[in-house]
Amino acid sequence: MQTGNNTTGRKRASFIEQAxxxxxxxxAAETVAQVGYANASLxxxxxxxGISKSVxxxxxxxxxxxxxxxxxxxxxxxxxxxxxxxxxxPTATGxxxxxxxGQVEYYAAHRxxxxxxxxxxxxxxxxxxxxxxxxxxxxxxxEFARLLQRGxxxxxxxxxxxxSTAVIILRSTEALISAWVMDESLDLTDQMGTLLDFVxxxxxxENR
Amino acid sequence: MQTGNNTTGRKRASFIEQAxxxxxxxxAAETVAQVGYANASLxxxxxxxGISKSVxxxxxxxxxxxxxxxxxxxxxxxxxxxxxxxxxxPTATGxxxxxxxGQVEYYAAHRxxxxxxxxxxxxxxxxxxxxxxxxxxxxxxxEFARLLQRGxxxxxxxxxxxxSTAVIILRSTEALISAWVMDESLDLTDQMGTLLDFVxxxxxxENR
Amino acid sequence: MQTGNNTTGRKRASFIEQAxxxxxxxxAAETVAQVGYANASLxxxxxxxGISKSVxxxxxxxxxxxxxxxxxxxxxxxxxxxxxxxxxxPTATGxxxxxxxGQVEYYAAHRxxxxxxxxxxxxxxxxxxxxxxxxxxxxxxxEFARLLQRGxxxxxxxxxxxxSTAVIILRSTEALISAWVMDESLDLTDQMGTLLDFVxxxxxxENR
Amino acid sequence: MQTGNNTTGRKRASFIEQAxxxxxxxxAAETVAQVGYANASLxxxxxxxGISKSVxxxxxxxxxxxxxxxxxxxxxxxxxxxxxxxxxxPTATGxxxxxxxGQVEYYAAHRxxxxxxxxxxxxxxxxxxxxxxxxxxxxxxxEFARLLQRGxxxxxxxxxxxxSTAVIILRSTEALISAWVMDESLDLTDQMGTLLDFVxxxxxxENR
DNA sequence: AATGAATGAGTTTTCATTCAT
DNA sequence: TATGAATGAAAACTCATTCAT
Numbered sequence: 001m002q003t004g005n006n007t008t009g010r011k012r013a014s015f016i017e018q019a020x021x022x023x024x025x026x027x028a029a030e031t032v033a034q035v036g037y038a039n040a041s042l043x044x045x046x047x048x049x050g051i052s053k054s055v056x057x058x059x060x061x062x063x064x065x066x067x068x069x070x071x072x073x074x075x076x077x078x079x080x081x082x083x084x085x086x087x088x089x090p091t092a093t094g095x096x097x098x099x100x101x102g103q104v105e106y107y108a109a110h111r112x113x114x115x116x117x118x119x120x121x122x123x124x125x126x127x128x129x130x131x132x133x134x135x136x137x138x139x140x141x142x143e144f145a146r147l148l149q150r151g152x153x154x155x156x157x158x159x160x161x162x163x164s165t166a167v168i169i170l171r172s173t174e175a176l177i178s179a180w181v182m183d184e185s186l187d188l189t190d191q192m193g194t195l196l197d198f199v200x201x202x203x204x205x206e207n208r
Numbered sequence: 209m210q211t212g213n214n215t216t217g218r219k220r221a222s223f224i225e226q227a228x229x230x231x232x233x234x235x236a237a238e239t240v241a242q243v244g245y246a247n248a249s250l251x252x253x254x255x256x257x258g259i260s261k262s263v264x265x266x267x268x269x270x271x272x273x274x275x276x277x278x279x280x281x282x283x284x285x286x287x288x289x290x291x292x293x294x295x296x297x298p299t300a301t302g303x304x305x306x307x308x309x310g311q312v313e314y315y316a317a318h319r320x321x322x323x324x325x326x327x328x329x330x331x332x333x334x335x336x337x338x339x340x341x342x343x344x345x346x347x348x349x350x351e352f353a354r355l356l357q358r359g360x361x362x363x364x365x366x367x368x369x370x371x372s373t374a375v376i377i378l379r380s381t382e383a384l385i386s387a388w389v390m391d392e393s394l395d396l397t398d399q400m401g402t403l404l405d406f407v408x409x410x411x412x413x414e415n416r
Numbered sequence: 417m418q419t420g421n422n423t424t425g426r427k428r429a430s431f432i433e434q435a436x437x438x439x440x441x442x443x444a445a446e447t448v449a450q451v452g453y454a455n456a457s458l459x460x461x462x463x464x465x466g467i468s469k470s471v472x473x474x475x476x477x478x479x480x481x482x483x484x485x486x487x488x489x490x491x492x493x494x495x496x497x498x499x500x501x502x503x504x505x506p507t508a509t510g511x512x513x514x515x516x517x518g519q520v521e522y523y524a525a526h527r528x529x530x531x532x533x534x535x536x537x538x539x540x541x542x543x544x545x546x547x548x549x550x551x552x553x554x555x556x557x558x559e560f561a562r563l564l565q566r567g568x569x570x571x572x573x574x575x576x577x578x579x580s581t582a583v584i585i586l587r588s589t590e591a592l593i594s595a596w597v598m599d600e601s602l603d604l605t606d607q608m609g610t611l612l613d614f615v616x617x618x619x620x621x622e623n624r
Numbered sequence: 625m626q627t628g629n630n631t632t633g634r635k636r637a638s639f640i641e642q643a644x645x646x647x648x649x650x651x652a653a654e655t656v657a658q659v660g661y662a663n664a665s666l667x668x669x670x671x672x673x674g675i676s677k678s679v680x681x682x683x684x685x686x687x688x689x690x691x692x693x694x695x696x697x698x699x700x701x702x703x704x705x706x707x708x709x710x711x712x713x714p715t716a717t718g719x720x721x722x723x724x725x726g727q728v729e730y731y732a733a734h735r736x737x738x739x740x741x742x743x744x745x746x747x748x749x750x751x752x753x754x755x756x757x758x759x760x761x762x763x764x765x766x767e768f769a770r771l772l773q774r775g776x777x778x779x780x781x782x783x784x785x786x787x788s789t790a791v792i793i794l795r796s797t798e799a800l801i802s803a804w805v806m807d808e809s810l811d812l813t814d815q816m817g818t819l820l821d822f823v824x825x826x827x828x829x830e831n832r
Numbered sequence: 833a834a835t836g837a838a839t840g841a842g843t844t845t846t847c848a849t850t851c852a853t
Numbered sequence: 854t855a856t857g858a859a860t861g862a863a864a865a866c867t868c869a870t871t872c873a874t
Contacts, residue, residue, distance in 0.1 A: 036333055041863080051838090052839050052840075053839090119330075164384065164399045167387045168383060171379060195372070195376060198368065198373060198410045198411075201366075228855095250847080250849090259856090260855075260856050261856085267854095454661055457869080458868080471834065473869075473870060473871080475833095539660055539662050539743075541660055577814065583803045587800075588792045591791055591794075591796070592792060595788070610785045614784065614826045614827075618823070638857070640858075641857080644858085665842080678859075682857095682858070686845075
């Protein structure tokens with residue numbers, strides 16, 4: 001794979017090439033989930049995938065590209081899943097529930113990817129020392145804040161600061177999954193019920 | 209001082225010894241906060257402290273001990289600060305507010321330590337691959353859950369699952385600080401007001 | 417075409433085969449001229465040629481053969497050009513001028529090839545660690561020394577050691593081109609005039 | 625060696641530190657002289673010095689610094705030796721001879737260093753792809769050109785372009801040593817005599 | 833005739849730790 | 854008590870080459 005192994009604008013990636021890339025991405029996610037970002041070396045990832053170290057270098061520009069890809073693919077897939085649910089709901093109240101439950105269900109169904117994504121998002125730095133995901137996370141918060149605002153405008157939600165509330169709700173959702181992920185004996189359905197209940201009590205108009 | 213430089217059970221640690229250890233711990237916290245757990249090498253920490261690398265190895269059993277100590281000291285100090293506030297409150301409602309605001313205020317006043325603590329807690333693994341902080345975090349949640357239960361028993365809070373609610377509230381608090389820490393232009397007092405408002409709306413008895 | 421792709425003794429090398437080989441040789445020369453012998457990897461050469469890396473391995477026994485060929489082709493071509501000029505001159509004096517000016521003009525007209533040749537000649541080692549070009553360079557010097565001797569015999573040149581003088585003149589010529597190649601703002605015609613003048617003053621009989 | 629291992633501005637380099645650096649520099653020169661710039665890896669240099677690879681990284685910022693140092697030290701030492709001789713001569717004619725013979729003698733007495741220096745100067749590239757020695761080489765040529773000009777002004781030398789003549793003479797000197805270095809059976813004193821004779825015939829005033 | 837894929841050997845560099853002083 | 858020096862292990866990455874297709 002000499003040319004064009006950049007993420008965007010790939011044309012004519014062979015089937016085998018695509019399969020290998022996905023195999024490596026999967027192995028990388030598993031490794032990061034297992035041993036943490038700091039200990040996820042290319043050696044370990046290669047071992048996890050059952051391939052030689054240099055195969056990774058062959059298919060990816062570098063560790064950087066690989067890590068970003070692992071996180072990005074998961075973020076994109078989970079967003080797609082979640083937005084489909086959100087759009088199906090007519091009211092802001094319903095959309096908030098759909099957002100949270102969509103997120104939770106997708107995360108729960110993809111434990112490894114979720115763990116890897118969290119680890120990468122919080123630890124990865126670009127060559128210049130900056131975090132390449134901050135922009136996206138901000139956008140996610142903005143989007144959710146807009147949803148809350150809509151609910152306020154429509155009289156479904158009470159008055160509160162939409163942006164900091166968005167931060168609170170979204171991080172709470174992640175926190176709940178993190179708790180479950182560490183201790184799978186917890187009943188996730190119950191947990192999510194509690195969260196939805198909690199959130200709706202917090203934001204709905206008082207005199208409903 | 210080659211042996212027995214463990215944290216607990218130290219007797220007769222000389223003044224100079226203690227001073228050096230604290231200097232190193234401070235430098236380690238600053239380094240982790242700046243470059244992240246994965247990039248915080250002993251070299252960088254020594255450079256930050258303006259001392260030689262081997263000083264660290266001399267005063268600490270290893271990098272492991274140092275990292276754990278950085279996080280532990282911060283956790284202990286913030287807990288002490290916060291519990292003092294909580295104990296001063298008579299009602300569960302007041303204690304919840306005190307817990308949250310105590311946490312927020314301490315974190316906000318110790319930005320570097322907070323960043324380092326979060327980074328270490330989420331990334332550090334013992335030699336056996338386990339996370340040495342899970343136990344403590346669980347205890348913290350349990351303690352807060354007991355507080356919530358007390359509030360339910362006393363009729364201040366409505367019915368909900370105390371433990372998952374505790375997770376939600378505690379992680380929300382951390383999330384709020386994380387957001388502020390990344391963007392110090394936010395008005396922290398406002399943010400905290402929103403959080404307290406949010407939480408109390410979520411847990412208080414309906415017909416108060 | 418896995419076997420027998422050595423330079424000499426090829427029979428029935430297809431047209432397409434020959435074209436590919438020359439394309440690769442050109443790309444190799446360009447790469448060496450640009451980034452230097454030490455940094456001229458097959459990857460870079462393939463990239464320069466716009467072909468896949470393995471094409472090179474297919475058409476050449478190895479990097480070794482390719483590098484030798486790049487230099488050899490240039491040496492042969494420049495020698496051919498130069499000797500044609502030399503043979504046209506009747507006197508030793510004229511032949512010395514023709515040799516130098518022929519060399520200079522050919523080098524100047526083939527900047528890339530010249531740079532690559534110099535880089536390869538001075539850096540390339542065979543598998544046994546020896547330099548495969550020393551013999552040829554010696555022969556070149558010998559040939560030029562014979563020309564100088566002829567001039568001495570014919571009374572055109574004064575007495576001096578022909579071989580060391582040959583070394584001096586030939587390397588001076590290369591040095592002049594090297595200087596021009598690094599700084600193309602220099603007036604090459606002027607420079608060459610200086611060199612010819614210099615050489616002839618140095619070797620002609622005193623009482624001419 | 626944590627801090628201050630930059631080339632310039634070193635203060636208080638310990639004796640052992642300085643000794644190690646010189647040992648490594650010597651080993652690096654030997655290695656480059658033996659196997660050529662392109663094959664002189666840190667592994668080979670360490671092997672040559674009989675030390676572990678990481679000792680080099682400990683004492684030098686990187687391969688780059690080491691290579692530059694090897695060449696620079698040799699250039700500085702040879703220049704010092706040569707200039708002392710040149711300054712002792714009253715006439716331009718004498719200074720030209722002193723320059724050439726000084727150079728030749730120093731190079732001949734330090735064969736390894738000379739070979740390494742030539743190899744590094746012609747091959748080494750800085751991180752940005754530029755050659756860090758071109759400036760110095762230019763200055764050397766300028767300095768020699770000024771000497772030639774002085775000789776012209778004083779009526780010792782005939783008219784010619786000083787700068788291109790300087791290039792010719794200086795590179796001829798190097799070429800002569802290169803030839804001797806490859807074949808030590810040559811009589812260097814004879815060779816040098818030829819060169820001096822050659823040069824003086826080329827530049828002196830006609831009607832002396 | 834061509835090449836995508838793979839790989840082991842090798843590159844430079846950083847790491848945490850040990851040890852003599 | 855402190856540290857300069859040393860080092861083996863491991864890091865990310867590049868290399869020339871092989872091979873199945």
